[in-house]
Amino acid sequence: MSLSPLADAGAPLQVQRLTVAYGLNAPVVRELSFELRVNEIACLLGPSGCGKTTVLRAVAGFVPLLDGRIVVGGREASSPTHAEPPERRGVGVVFQDYALFPHLSVADNIAFGLRRWDARERERRVGEMLQLVGLQGMARRYPHELSGGQQQRVALGRALAPQPALVLMDEPFSNLDVDLRERLSGEVREILKASGTSAVLVTHDQHEAFAMADVIGLMHEGRIDQWDAPYQLYHYPSSRFAADFVGAGVFVRGLVRDIAGERRISIALGDLDAGALAHGTPGQVVDVLLRPDDVLHDDAAPMTAAVVRKLFRGAEFLYTLRLDSGEEVLSLVPSHHNHAIGERIGVRLEVDQVVAFPVGAG
Numbered sequence: 295m296s297l298s299p300l301a302d303a304g305a306p307l308q309v310q311r312l313t314v315a316y317g318l319n320a321p322v323v324r325e326l327s328f329e330l331r332v333n334e335i336a337c338l339l340g341p342s343g344c345g346k347t348t349v350l351r352a353v354a355g356f357v358p359l360l361d362g363r364i365v366v367g368g369r370e371a372s373s374p375t376h377a378e379p380p381e382r383r384g385v386g387v388v389f390q391d392y393a394l395f396p397h398l399s400v401a402d403n404i405a406f407g408l409r410r411w412d413a414r415e416r417e418r419r420v421g422e423m424l425q426l427v428g429l430q431g432m433a434r435r436y437p438h439e440l441s442g443g444q445q446q447r448v449a450l451g452r453a454l455a456p457q458p459a460l461v462l463m464d465e466p467f468s469n470l471d472v473d474l475r476e477r478l479s480g481e482v483r484e485i486l487k488a489s490g491t492s493a494v495l496v497t498h499d500q501h502e503a504f505a506m507a508d509v510i511g512l513m514h515e516g517r518i519d520q521w522d523a524p525y526q527l528y529h530y531p532s533s534r535f536a537a538d539f540v541g542a543g544v545f546v547r548g549l550v551r552d553i554a555g556e557r558r559i560s561i562a563l564g565d566l567d568a569g570a571l572a573h574g575t576p577g578q579v580v581d582v583l584l585r586p587d588d589v590l591h592d593d594a595a596p597m598t599a600a601v602v603r604k605l606f607r608g609a610e611f612l613y614t615l616r617l618d619s620g621e622e623v624l625s626l627v628p629s630h631h632n633h634a635i636g637e638r639i640g641v642r643l644e645v646d647q648v649v650a651f652p653v654g655a656g
C-alpha cells in the first residue's frame with residue numbers, strides 16, 4: 295500500500311491510516327490518521343469501545359499494526375513490518391496498566407528514566423516532579439503504600455521527568471477526586487506548554503478534554519469523526535454524531551424554508567436563520583440542535599413552556615421544558631429563577647449558529 299509523503303517531517307507524531315485488530319477479529323481502529331504539531335495537546339474523546347486506548351497503545355508500541363504507519367519525531371516507529379521497542383520511542387507514557395515498579399520507592403520510580411542524568415540534576419528534577427504531582431514527603435514510600443490516585447500521580451511524574459518530546463496519557467486523572475483532578479490537569483497543561491512537550495490524552499470526561507486540549511479528535515467506531523479545537527467541536531459539530539456526543543442538547547424538528555430568497559428554518563420556538571452549518575434544502579425536514587444555552591428563560595417572552603424536570607447545579611438550574619409541540623428542550627437558567635415542576639415559564643431562543651441535519655442522516 296502506498297502512503298502519502300510526510301506532510302510535516304518536524305511533527306512530533308504522525309499517525310497515517312492506522313489499522314489495528316486484536317487477533318483475527320475485525321479491526322477496531324480503521325484507517326485513522328492525524329498529526330500532532332509541536333507543543334500541541336490533543337485529546338481522543340469518544341464512547342466506550344471506540345478504540346481510543348488502542349490508538350494510544352499503538353503509538354506507544356504495545357500493539358502491532360495491521361496497516362498504516364506511525365512516525366514519532368520524524369522517525370518511523372511502527373509499520374506492519376517494523377516496530378521500534380516502546381522504550382526506544384522517546385515517548386513518556388501514563389497508562390493505567392503500565393504499573394509502577396513495586397520494588398522501587400516513589401523517588402526511584404520517578405528517577406527511572408533519568409539514569410543518565412548527572413546525580414545533582416536528577417535529584418533536583420525528582421524534587422520538581424514530586425512537587426508538581428503533590429507528593430512531597432512521600433519520596434521514600436513504595437507503591438503498595440500509596441492510594442490508587444497517588445500511584446497515578448507517581449506515574450505522571452515518572453513519564454514527565456525525562457522531558458520527552460511526546461507524552462501519552464490514558465485517563466491520567468481518573469482515580470483522582472474532582473479538586474485534585476482540576477488542579478492537576480491545569481498544572482500538567484502548563485508544564486507541557488512551558489516545556490514544549492506534545493501530548494495525546496485519552497479521556498471520557500468532556501470537561502477535562504475541553505480544559506486540557508488544544509485539539510480534540512472525536513472518535514466513533516475506530517475512526518476520527520472530527521478533529522477540531524474544543525470550541526469548534528462544541529459549536530460547529532460537523533456530524534450528527536458529534537452534535538449528539540459532545541455537550542448537552544436535544545434535537546427538535548425543523549422545516550427548511552425559502553423566505554424572500556433567504557434560507558430559514560422553522561421550529562416550534564420560531565424561525566431561525568439557516569447559516570452554513572444548517573444542512574438541508576428548502577422543503578426538507580431537519581433535526582435542529584438546541585443546546586441548553588440556546589434556550590433562554592425570559593418572563594417577557596410571548597412563548598411559554600412547561601417545566602417537566604429540574605436539576606439544581608448550584609449557580610444554575612438545568613430545566614427540561616415541554617413545548618406546546620410536545621417536544622422537550624433543555625434550558626440553563628440562573629438558580630434564583632426557581633420554578634416549580636408543571637409551571638409554565640417564558641422562553642426565547644438565542645442561537646448564534648444553527649446546527650441542523652436532514653432527518654435520517656447518519
Ligand SMILES: Nc1ncnc2c1ncn2[C@@H]1O[C@H](COP(=O)(O)OP(=O)(O)OP(=O)(O)O)[C@@H](O)[C@H]1O
Pocket residue numbers: 316322340341342343344345346347348349498
Ligand atoms: N486485548 C484485546 N483483545 C481483544 N479485543 C480488545 C482488546 N483490547 C480492546 N479490545 C476491543 O477493542 C475495542 C476498542 O477498545 P479500546 O480499549 O481501544 O476502546 P476505548 O475507546 O479506549 O474504550 P474505553 O473508553 O471503554 O476504555 C473494544 O471493542 C474492545 O473490546
